[in-house]
Amino acid sequence: MHTTVHLLAADAPAQLLPARQLMAFTLASHIILVPMGVALPLITLVMHHRGLRRGDPVALLLARRWSAVMAVQFAIGVVTGTVLSFEFGLLWPGLMGRWGDVFGVGFGVEAWAFFLEAVLIAIYLYGWRRLPPRTHFLLGLPLPAAALLGAFGILSANAWMNTPQGFTLDSRGDPVDVDVWKAVFTPMFGPQYWHFVVAMLMTAGYVVAGVYAVGWLRGRRDRYHRLGFTVPFTLAAAATPVQLFLGDSITRAVFREQPVKFAAMEIVWETDSHVPEYLFGRLHPDGSITGGIKFPQLDSILAGFSPDTVVQGLTAVPAADRPNATQATIAHCAFDVMVCIGSALALLAAWYGLAWLRHRRPPRSRWFYRGAACAGVGSVVAVECGWITTEVGRQPWIVYGHMRVAEAVTPTRSSALWTVFALVAVVYVLVFAAFVVVLLKMRDRWRLSDEPAGPGSGAGPGPDGAEAPEAATPYGPRPPAPAGAADAAAEPGSSAPSEGGGR
Amino acid sequence: MAGLVAFVLLLAVTAYACAGGADYGAGFWDLAAGGAARGRRPRRLIDHAMAPVWEVNNVWLVFVLVLMWTGFPVLFQTVFTAMWLPLALAALGMVVRGAGFALRKPVRRLSRRRLYGAAFAGASLLTPFCLGVAVGGIASGRAAPGTEAAAHVWAGPAPLAFGLFTVAETALLGAVFLTADAARFEAPDLVGYFRLRALVALGAVAVTACGVLLATRSDAPHVWQGLTRGAGLALAAASAASLAATGLLVLRGRARWARFGAVAAVGTAVFAWGLAQRPYLIPTSLTVADAAGDPQTLAWLSLVSLVALLLIGPAVALLYRLDTRGTLEPLADSDLRGVRPHRGGPADDGG
Numbered sequence: 001m002h003t004t005v006h007l008l009a010a011d012a013p014a015q016l017l018p019a020r021q022l023m024a025f026t027l028a029s030h031i032i033l034v035p036m037g038v039a040l041p042l043i044t045l046v047m048h049h050r051g052l053r054r055g056d057p058v059a060l061l062l063a064r065r066w067s068a069v070m071a072v073q074f075a076i077g078v079v080t081g082t083v084l085s086f087e088f089g090l091l092w093p094g095l096m097g098r099w100g101d102v103f104g105v106g107f108g109v110e111a112w113a114f115f116l117e118a119v120l121i122a123i124y125l126y127g128w129r130r131l132p133p134r135t136h137f138l139l140g141l142p143l144p145a146a147a148l149l150g151a152f153g154i155l156s157a158n159a160w161m162n163t164p165q166g167f168t169l170d171s172r173g174d175p176v177d178v179d180v181w182k183a184v185f186t187p188m189f190g191p192q193y194w195h196f197v198v199a200m201l202m203t204a205g206y207v208v209a210g211v212y213a214v215g216w217l218r219g220r221r222d223r224y225h226r227l228g229f230t231v232p233f234t235l236a237a238a239a240t241p242v243q244l245f246l247g248d249s250i251t252r253a254v255f256r257e258q259p260v261k262f263a264a265m266e267i268v269w270e271t272d273s274h275v276p277e278y279l280f281g282r283l284h285p286d287g288s289i290t291g292g293i294k295f296p297q298l299d300s301i302l303a304g305f306s307p308d309t310v311v312q313g314l315t316a317v318p319a320a321d322r323p324n325a326t327q328a329t330i331a332h333c334a335f336d337v338m339v340c341i342g343s344a345l346a347l348l349a350a351w352y353g354l355a356w357l358r359h360r361r362p363p364r365s366r367w368f369y370r371g372a373a374c375a376g377v378g379s380v381v382a383v384e385c386g387w388i389t390t391e392v393g394r395q396p397w398i399v400y401g402h403m404r405v406a407e408a409v410t411p412t413r414s415s416a417l418w419t420v421f422a423l424v425a426v427v428y429v430l431v432f433a434a435f436v437v438v439l440l441k442m443r444d445r446w447r448l449s450d451e452p453a454g455p456g457s458g459a460g461p462g463p464d465g466a467e468a469p470e471a472a473t474p475y476g477p478r479p480p481a482p483a484g485a486a487d488a489a490a491e492p493g494s495s496a497p498s499e500g501g502g503r
Numbered sequence: 504m505a506g507l508v509a510f511v512l513l514l515a516v517t518a519y520a521c522a523g524g525a526d527y528g529a530g531f532w533d534l535a536a537g538g539a540a541r542g543r544r545p546r547r548l549i550d551h552a553m554a555p556v557w558e559v560n561n562v563w564l565v566f567v568l569v570l571m572w573t574g575f576p577v578l579f580q581t582v583f584t585a586m587w588l589p590l591a592l593a594a595l596g597m598v599v600r601g602a603g604f605a606l607r608k609p610v611r612r613l614s615r616r617r618l619y620g621a622a623f624a625g626a627s628l629l630t631p632f633c634l635g636v637a638v639g640g641i642a643s644g645r646a647a648p649g650t651e652a653a654a655h656v657w658a659g660p661a662p663l664a665f666g667l668f669t670v671a672e673t674a675l676l677g678a679v680f681l682t683a684d685a686a687r688f689e690a691p692d693l694v695g696y697f698r699l700r701a702l703v704a705l706g707a708v709a710v711t712a713c714g715v716l717l718a719t720r721s722d723a724p725h726v727w728q729g730l731t732r733g734a735g736l737a738l739a740a741a742s743a744a745s746l747a748a749t750g751l752l753v754l755r756g757r758a759r760w761a762r763f764g765a766v767a768a769v770g771t772a773v774f775a776w777g778l779a780q781r782p783y784l785i786p787t788s789l790t791v792a793d794a795a796g797d798p799q800t801l802a803w804l805s806l807v808s809l810v811a812l813l814l815i816g817p818a819v820a821l822l823y824r825l826d827t828r829g830t831l832e833p834l835a836d837s838d839l840r841g842v843r844p845h846r847g848g849p850a851d852d853g854g
Contacts, residue, residue: 061839068834075605078558079598085568086594089583096572097580101796104573105803111562111569112811118559119818126831128838167797178797412587412652420591427595431602434619438606449840 012406018417019091019409022424024391026083029428031387032380033077038151038197039204040070041121041143043232048137050231062228064128065446066208069439071125076435078118080428091417094408095398102167102175102183103160110153117146148197155196159189162390163257164399187257191250192390198243199386202345203379205236210376211443213369224450230362233372236379237349244346247339254393255303258400259312260321261393264328265335266299271313275299280336285325287315323395334388341382345375504802505795508574509784511808513777515570519563520773521676521766523631524669526560528677529553530600530627531670532700533620539613545681546620548693550607552684556826557604559819561597573804575794577648578784586640587652589662593633600626628670635669636662642776643723647788661715661722668711672769675704679749679765683758687829694758701753701761708746712772725786729779738775742768 044066051059088096096104123131124140131139160166166183167175212229255262262268268275269287277299281292300309314322323331348371355363362368398405410417529549536542536549572579583590603623607616639662640646646656656662678701685693719727729735749764782790795801825831 064834064838068839071833072605075558075601078561079601079605082561082565082597082601083594085565086583086590086597088572089568089579090587090591090594093580093584096583097576100572100576100579101574101800104569104576104796105800105807107569108573108804108807109811111566112807112815114565115559115562115811115815116818118562119815119822122556122559123822123825123831126833127825128834129832130830131825176797178799180799180803410584410587410652412584416587416591416652420595423595424598427598427602431598431606434602434606446839 013409013411014414015412015417016406016409018414018421020405022417022421023087023091025421025425026080026087026428027387028384029432030077030080030084031383032432033073033080035200035203035207035380035383036070036073037077038147038200039144040066040073040208041124041140041147042201043204043208043235044070045137045140045143046235047227047231048140052133052137058224058227062224062231065442067125067128068442070121072435072438074118074121074125076431081114083424090412091410092398092408093410095403098174098403099164099399102178103157103164105180106153106156106160106184108153109156110150113146113149113153117143117150120146151197151200152193155193156184156186156189158390159186159192160184161398162186162192162261162394162400163188164402188253191246191253195243195246195250195386198239198246199379199383201239202236202243203376203383205232205234205239206345206372206379207376209233209236210373213372213375216369217366217373226362229372233352233362236375237352240342240346240349243342247342252303255311258394260314260317260323261331261390262303263312263314263316264323264331264393265389266311267328267332268299268311268313269315271310271316273300273310274307275303275309275311277302278332280333283325283329283332320396323393327392327395331389331393334385334392338382338385338389341378341385344371345379345382348372348375504798504805505574505791507805508570508795508801509791511805512567512570512574513774515563515567516777517770517773519560519567520669520672521769522556522560522563524673524769525676525680526553526557526673527627527631528673528675528704529681530604530624530677531674532677532681532697534624534628535700539617544690545693545696548681548685548688548690550604551688552681553604556822557601559822561601570804570808574796574801575784575791576796578789578794581646581648581650581785581789582637582641584652585646585650585656586637588654589633589636589640589657593630593637596626596630596633598626599623600630627673631669631673632666635666638669638776639663639665639718639723641785642719642726642780644725644783644786644788646785648785659722660718661726664711664714664718668708668715671704671707671711672772675701675708675749676765676769678704679753679758679761682753683762686758687827694756698753698756698758702750705746705750705753708768712743712746723786725783726776726779729781730775733778735775735779738771738778742771742775745771 044063047059047066048063050056051061051063120139120143124136124143127136127139160183163186164183165186166179166181168177170176209229209232212225213233215225216229251262251265254265266275267278267281267283267289269283269289274297276297277295278289279293279295281289281294283289297307300307300311303309303311314328322328348368351363351368351371355361355368394400396404396406398408529552533542533546533549536545568579571582599622603619603621603626607619607623636657639659640657642665643659643661645659650656678697682694682697682701685691685697716727716730719730730739745764745768749761749768752758752761752764780786782792784791784794822831
């Protein structure tokens with residue numbers, strides 16, 4: 001068995017590269033939507049609750065608008081997520097064929113949780129108009145729990161790939177005697193799960209708050225913007241110090257459970273104590289490091305609280321069983337970027353917390369809002385980097401220590417994979433561009449409607465009563481288009497364009 | 504235990520064929536609705552009817568895939584290796600379709616709506632066809648374990664007949680459901696519109712079903728044998744009877760009952776195929792027992808399915824019930840408008 005493994009590692013099949021690129025591309029795209037799918041419902045429900053309890057129309061308006069965004073974003077997330085489950089078969093049939101019954105139960109939990117989430121989100125999104133307010137809110141309440149359960153399934157599968165257990169191998173190398181409980185709760189599961197969940201909350205919070213921070217910077221400082229900023233930012237800021245602690249503990253878990261990955265993340269070449277920590281820098285195939293900032297002894301201290309801690313180096317395992325120099329450098333840089341962003345976010349959160357403690361109000365400095373505006377993008381980048389760290393750091397294994405990526409890949413010709421990759425790339429770029437355009441249009445529309453009697457809305461608003469029946473009975477006889485129908489595209493208020501536009 | 508999981512898998516496939524089928528069918532009629540002016544009202548109805556439920560319908564497929572790779576890993580590996588192209592196209596179609604539908608709703612400009620609409624509708628045809636082809640490839644038995652991706656696996660008479668049959672079935676389900684929706688949303692002109700299309704689709708289903716039978720006879724002998732005796736025959740006959748009943752109900756204008764007929768016709772057809780394949784997952788090369796994963800995993804998978812069924816069942820029932828009663832409605836612009844003093848109204852009726 002071992003000779004074939006080395007053979008495979010030596011000459012990787014031609015389809016490995018496109019398969020890897022396709023998976024990386026689709027997953028990286030999907031990950032942008034994940035924080036919103038997992039945590040935006042929670043943030044919206046918090047706002048919704050505030051609106052209901054205090055009878056606050058501004059909070060309710062924000063919650064409704066966030067639901068409208070959620071509707072579009074969730075739909076895109078559903079399709080990009082479905083693609084991923086197809087790709088398990090289209091790209092990695094070897095992985096699922098041999099290990100599917102060992103680590104698949106997590107996916108089973110995820111599928112059902114996702115199912116529940118889709119049902120509840122549909123009820124929540126479409127229930128605003130007709131359901132009694134209280135019932136509507138209560139039906140939305142299980143959403144965060146369903147999201148947590150879905151994350152449980154996915155993270156359990158990924159953690160299993162990092163630290164596989166819960167099976168024994170028979171003489172042919174196939175897994176038998178599956179212990180599902182052990183396969184679901186692997187050593188990396190806990191650290192990965194909590195790190196992920198808190199990251200999702202932070203990212204969603206900072207992204208949403210960032211939108212209103214930009215508004216604040218542009219001079220829109222009414223209550224609507226203040227509330228839209230404060231609620232998500234407070235949630236995210238409260239989660240940030242927790243994440244510092246969780247991030248530290250997952251790194252140490254990697255040090256214990258996946259020493260080779262840890263060596264790649266910290267570009268440690270030789271096993272040693274008193275290992276220095278490099279901030280950035282590049283590892284070369286001969287083990288030398290160029291660039292970066294070196295902190296003597298720090299890596300050992302961080303890993304084991306003592307400079308005497310022995311850190312396993314990459315060379316502790318054969319070259320075929322560890323990430324190569326380029327992969328290690330990628331994992332290392334991604335890890336450092338994530339840590340830097342996390343630290344910057346922690347400073348921002350501290351600033352916010354101090355301002356509240358001292359003045360009972362958010363900071364007023366423009367620099368704070370500039371930072372907050374960048375925090376959303378920054379946390380998305382951090383999420384991507386964290387994912388790159390864990391995936392690239394696991395190379396060349398797809399199931400750590402048991403199956404190489406090259407063994408799992410589909411036998412389909414590389415030309416077919418490249419073609420599909422090109423198609424998918426084009427489609428995804430179009431879809432995401434359209435998604436952004438749609439969000440911007442929604443924003444423009446809302447901003448226009450928020451301006452009391454802004455320019456260009458001359459023909460539009462009319463009494464609300466004129467369109468309420470139109471919205472309520474979309475198929476009934478409709479009034480003739482008003483004279484102002486020409487500027488229909490710009491003004492949603494008139495009845496002609498809202499024909500279908502409202503949904 | 505493997506038999507039980509196989510049964511759950513067949514149930515999930517059936518659910519997807521019915522729920523997803525109605526969805527794809529709506530897309531099919533969107534495609535066939537003609538130009539922007541002529542097709543405006545049918546398209547609005549399609550949008551309105553599909554919006555709250557299509558994501559849920561889509562999730563059935565995810566569940567089918569998960570059941571496949573967890574319960575029967577070899578089946579999953581085989582199917583996705585041997586029928587790579589149709590399944591890749593199906594996945595691509597699903598992205599285009601979902602994105603087109605989701606993005607069409609919030610845009611205003613006609614050219615954009617057209618573009619997204621065309622993407623949605625075209626992909627609604629491609630995806631069920633490809634999935635049907637994949638099912639046909641399994642039924643014909645050419646996708647045996649170890650087969651590498653090749654056109655001959657899915658380019659035979661049985662796979663193509665299955666693909667066409669699937670498209671016809673989605674069109675039937677779509678038209679029947681839309682007829683009922685048109686009645687529900689008080690658009691009487693569209694009732695007749697979709698009733699006519701339901702009858703046309705019914706004819707298409709009957710023709711393609713004959714095509715499937717002819718193709719299986721030569722191309723998928725094991726399934727043919729299963730369909731011509733025992734449970735397979737009974738279910739096939741039930742499917743034909745349900746189809747005829749659906750036709751009668753549509754003709755009589757009982758659209759709401761016709762939905763049950765159409766679902767029964769499709770459901771029994773899927774079950775007829777599934778039972779005709781017994782004891783194979785892929786006829787004559789991979790039995791249920793051979794493909795089954797570890798027994799403990801199967802037990803857990805059944806447990807997870809059961810627990811989830813208890814959770815999901817009521818939720819889905821609630822969703823479909825609220826949807827049929829017309830309680831689910833998208834937010835209108837008036838709900839999303841600012842709450843300046845002179846605009847107090849929307850906030851009141853919205854919250």
